[in-house]
Amino acid sequence: MKKEHNKKCSLLATESFGSFSASVMAVLVGLLFGLVILLLTNPSQAVYGFKAILFGGLSDMKNLGQVLYFATPIIMTGLSVAFANKTGLFNIGASGQFITGAFAAVFVGVKVQSLTGVSHWLFALFMATLVGAFWAVLPGVLKAYCNVNEVISCIMMNYIGMYMVNLLVKNFVFDVRKNQSMAVAKTAVSPKMGLDSIFKTGYSTSSVNAGILVAVLAGIIVYIILEKTTFGFELKACGYNREASRYAGINEKRSIVLSMMIAGALSGLGGALLYLAGSGKSIEVLDVLAAEGFNGIPVALLGLNHPIGVVISGIFIAYLNVGGFNMQLYNFAPQVIEVIISVIIYFSAFALLMKGFIMRLAKGKEEK
């Protein structure tokens, strides 16, 4: 009996368990905070609202499909931010890369009509990836060759991208009545791949589509690049120590530019996946930066910058957001969800300390 007890404790003392339980704790604190806010704003409905947050995403198959639909773009921008983080860069420019990529996809979707079938869609995705990567070239080059902090150049590129896309939409693919981009051709819309027949409730289908599969695939590819290839190792090495990598024979300037480009490509692809989703969403001509870009930052951080972690945290945040929509039934502001997520992120920053604390606790028990 005693032996078994010891075994359990040594499992508790492992590092992965430590970081996992630290994340769970952060989530619990965040949810608790959300409950407090609900209680303060409207005590009589608070319990129903809270239930909606917790279980709204699971309440039926349609909602579950919506979770995957909302997760798709933020997984992509999350991967973008996480990839840059792993290589020592802070990609705050996901917003600009996202919207320029989205424009490329919509442009191909509307204007290129010689392509038929799924190749049209694939070509639109390809062009969005390319344009997203292109939008990140300048911050990369400026960082590598002119010592310009990538944070500032990315912020500038966000605004330039937004205004440029507004101008291009107005000139090439403008739907004047709705003040937004035209609808793309049917062939450019992401295929459903039968997902719509799984994720539906009655006759009401969710917006989920092949995009989520592309996002998951992108996560796996990023994982392989970063963890299993020499190329990825070089990029990461530059992030840890630029001088040492140069000394080791790595072309550190090239690595910085390539890291930014890959990050940009991921964001650009995310833009395409959102605006080709076939859910009726078009690029609106507004002077507002694409929120999906900034939402990638918390997704990346919550996923501990690990590609697979990002996929999971993207789905988790989308799950909370769908719960937030359901919660509006009880007349709560959907922003309660953002408060919860921000508290979770804040406490996940303490992960390192909590992990140490949990591991010490487990070890202490073991010694007894």
Add this chain to the structure above:
Amino acid sequence: MNTLYFIVQQTMFFSIPLLVVALGGMFSERSGVVNVALEGIMVIGAFSGIVVINLFQGVLPGQPILIAALLTATAAGVIVSLAHAYASVNMKADQVISGTAINMFAPAFAICVARSIYQTQQVPFQNQFHISKVPFLGDIPVLGDIFFKNTYITTYIGFAILIVSAFVLNKTKFGLRLRACGEHPQAADSVGVNVYKIRYAGVMISGALGGIGGLIFVIPTSTNFNATVAGYGFLALAVLIFGQWKPQRILLAAFFFGLMKTVASAYSVIPLLSTLSIPAEIYKIIPYAATLIVLAFTSKNSQAPRAAGVPYDKGSR
């Protein structure tokens, strides 16, 4: 000549908030704590200040309300920044994470509170703070027209903050210690400087100035507050880097950007530009593109505070 006056006056509205917030960021980063939370701090500062204005308008005359609102915004900014300071100093957390959390928290929190007070997320306010002409000073030819007409008291507060900041950072014992903590905290600690305290002070100053900056950004540009400062916190971060973490250069950077922004938004009243038929979007791109170009040529020797972003651990000395 009138166009020139107009451009200078407009430039003030854009530049002063950027200047104040970037100076706040400077205190935080020079003490060794990266502060990407400026956007969130600005939102909270603006929100609390606007609520005060909303509550007291009609009860008190304009300028006293403004002072009360500014004090509230300062206090609110400091409170939020404490969360950032606790995470990055005591808990040795990744400073970008807690900053991002605050940026996400602030607008959401403002909307939740606004909805429970006013039923809608927008907080309206009357702008009674506009000064069309400062007595006496406004009568000075040229200079009076440029600096003392069509203005706000906040403009002068902004310049006062600049002078005090430059003095504190460069001429006082506290400023020297702050800079030491940002460059080499181990060395500072070894001669008896309390690195934790100094970093707390740096972050709290950034909270105070961020809160003020948020309020003075909203007042001249709007008549209701909708839980956003339109990305100005991130722009202030850019101005801070552009200004290479030095007060005088931050002043130049803020005004360079503010001037470009004014040209972009007011090109239709500038005689030479209004005749050209260039799309509005191109003008709007100018401030950002110009900043990038200037940066490309001036950043070769730019160096962030050496210890910025690195939590200080006494044990690793």
